[in-house]
Amino acid sequence: MKTSMNTTSEMTTGNRKEWLSFLLLAFIVLPTVMVGAIAIYGFAVWGLQILVFGPPS
Amino acid sequence: MIKNLYRTVKNLFQRPSTKIGLGVLVMGGFIAGAIAWLGFNTALHATSKEEFCLSCHSMHDNLLPELQKTVHWSNRTGVRTRCSDCHVPHNFTDKIARKMQASREVWGELIGTIGTREKFQEHRIVLARREWKRLSANGSRECRVCHDYKDMDFNVMRPASQVAMRRAAERDESCISCHKGIAHQLPDMKGAHNPAFDTLVSAASGQNIEAGGEYFAILPRDLFTDPQMTQKIGLLEVGAKVKMLETQGNMQRVELDLWRKNKGYGRVWYSQFGLNITSAILEKTVSRDDNLVKVLEAQEDLLTGLEWQRVKAEVWMQAESLLASPEPIWSIARSSYSSSCSTCHRQPQEAHFDANTWPGLFGGMVGFTSMDEDTAKVVLKYLQNHSSDFSETAHGNDATKGAVQTARP
Structure with missing residues (x-):
């Protein structure tokens, strides 16, 4: 992003871009990452149960 | 591509936002987090419904x-x-x-x-x-x-x-x-399969079979009049003893030397005089056929007044289903007996009951276990063959140990 903010058009594009990435991150990307991480955790535990620990006690 | 992604993420974390206030970012993130967690929990709960x-x-x-x-x-x-x-x-x-x-x-x-x-x-x-x-x-x-x-x-x-x-x-x-x-x-336990039998099957396929030797059936096997398996005449039970006569390809001719009650069709053949240890069950059509069945002697069981006959027959059966010693069969039965029965009560000693008492007792209890049909059969045979009729010390070593239920309410 450029530091010069002379024209209004540049201001609005920068503004919109920032808002877009903020909303995208907060409401879509990070929740997806959270669900994905929990799923991976679940699969890892399951895999370990099959290979090492056996069913949970 | 990965480098680009890395740079984007790095910029995201290092470059301060120029247009949106810190408070808005924090609050937005907080709300988004709360919504995400709520949504996750709702989904977790919904999938448990x-x-x-x-x-x-x-x-x-x-x-x-x-x-x-x-x-x-x-x-x-x-x-x-x-x-x-x-x-x-x-x-x-x-x-x-x-x-x-x-x-x-x-x-x-x-x-x-x-x-x-x-x-x-x-x-x-x-x-x-x-x-x-x-x-x-x-x-x-x-x-x-x-x-x-x-x-x-x-x-x-x-x-x-x-x-x-x-x-x-x-x-x-x-x-x-x-x-x-x-x-x-x-x-339905009939379709089930006890993996322990696999070791028996592989042991039986490696068993050296000699004509004239005595062998024990590892699994129930069909019996035939000829090696082409045209007529099925009965079933040999697990643990039954046979005498080997000859091998032809995949089939073996064996001699059964067993006892039966001289009553009705006389279909059920037992391993010993007077003991209800089933070894073979013949079809009705052949069980009184003198060409197949030779009666060697007769003896009366004084307890029941029934006449028992010692009978002999030569039959064909599938090869690779016999072992020279019944011990591997009994050891599978023993472990199944001790693990299945002791979950609910202390299991009685094998020799606490006689061979004719075990079937009724076992039949009443087997429904409570997860034994499949083959395992249940082999366990019953094991119990009968190790019952007080075969034990040197009657009622086992310690009679008090064998009680079915010792505790009182």
């Missing part, structure tokens, strides 16, 4: 009607279980792992592994074993959310239940050890 489980055909058509017939569905107290109460672990880690395991079930539903009632019945033993294993490992934790030993008043139980339950509580026994099939039908 009965409606969700029953949305699959295999659940709705098979397991629901079965559950509806049990006390866990409808009872006088109006407390009822839902799928997840028993089948979904209650703590976070195990619950998440179980949810991921369900991906396998979703896949099964999609490709129709248990798409029909028949397929389900066939596959049920696999599913049941998986769940039994899980509940054994965690000591039936899910059952004990509602039914825990420490909260039970043994005094209001029926006397017979008291005995069993007090002993179980003493050992902290897992509920599933005795209460299999409490919420769904038990699997």
